[in-house]
Amino acid sequence: MKVLVLFHSIYGHIYEMAKAVEEGVKEVEGAEVILRRVPETLSDEILGKMGALEAQKALSQVPICSLDELSEADAIIFGTPTRFGNMTGQMRQFLDATGGLWANGQLIGKVGSVFTSTATQHGGQESTILSFHTTLLHHGMVIVGLPYSFQGQTIINEVSGGSPYGASTIAGGDGSRMPSENELNGARFQGRHVATITAKLVR
Template sequence: MPSSPSCALLVLFYSRNGGTARLAREVARGVDSVRGCSAVLRTVPPVSPSTEAVDPPVPDDGPPYAELTDVERCDGLLLGSPTRFGNMAAPLKHFLDGTSAQWLSGTLAGKPAGVFTSTASLHGGQESTLLSMMMPLLHHGMVIAGLPYSEPALSATRSGGTPYGASHWAGSEGRDLDDDEAALGYALGARVAGLAQRLADRR
């Protein structure tokens, strides 16, 4: 019987139209490519008056909704959101706002993190959204990992991809990831997973 992975990386995202979800799957593939690491893919529900009272406790399809125990158990975190006026989407911010107990206890302090996003327009706020997602992670004491220019796709891309994190230009019709966007999502997942292993060895 194979042993369980030594590092579990939480890939936590919100996706309205599928673009961020597609990128999240590439990020998870990158995590899983690192020996001894495994991606735990989770999403968050929309924010609405009916969320707790009426909506089902699990999504109809895709990964399950995240719980705070997922945050507590992870060895690293990859956070993804579509852009909302150059900022992360409210559902993801709502979930992060509920992590005060984990902040007080230092649950995530010293663990690695990365961020990714998807936009409908090419200049729709990719970089500012990525930076907005970093802020709560810094408050948690996490070690933020970006994408270095040693990744060839970062210089070649004509759509998504930034040194602040992976990104995807979905367009108004929801275009699929191109090769460069997919490669950078994969690279981000692998990079954060590798850091999680090295940091865990020193704890």
């Protein structure tokens, strides 16, 4: 059973969440997990002006995903920051190149799941994941979220992301806030949950 964790990250918040998702997948017996990123379309000049070059150096150790790796996976867990309540343009561009996979039905029946990050508490935590689901449904994927059995999403004593649609983190307006332990636990739970369901489907 192969689980692909595919993400886009600029400042490293989604990368940290992706690594937690990876940890959760590894907890399931028989699960092989592959961590991949989508290509960055912004130039180094622009990334430098955004203060993101240092984070990009760390991200460069993660291989860029090929389209074949999507069709080879039994489940795909996508991670993307929010842009105006939707996925980033980089993730959208990558998915727009999957027309061939769609035409051949190569993702039908595979498990799909999404996690995200936003600058503010209500900056697209839910809409980004829900709008992402539209693409997964067009591919015929089986959508899995983050159930309330992860009780960390019900806490009210601290600022935290997380919804039944998927794990999430709040980066802060200046990007200085990295994922909290509760948010990382949500990502681990989601990875484990997706892998557990996928194992049942591939039997």
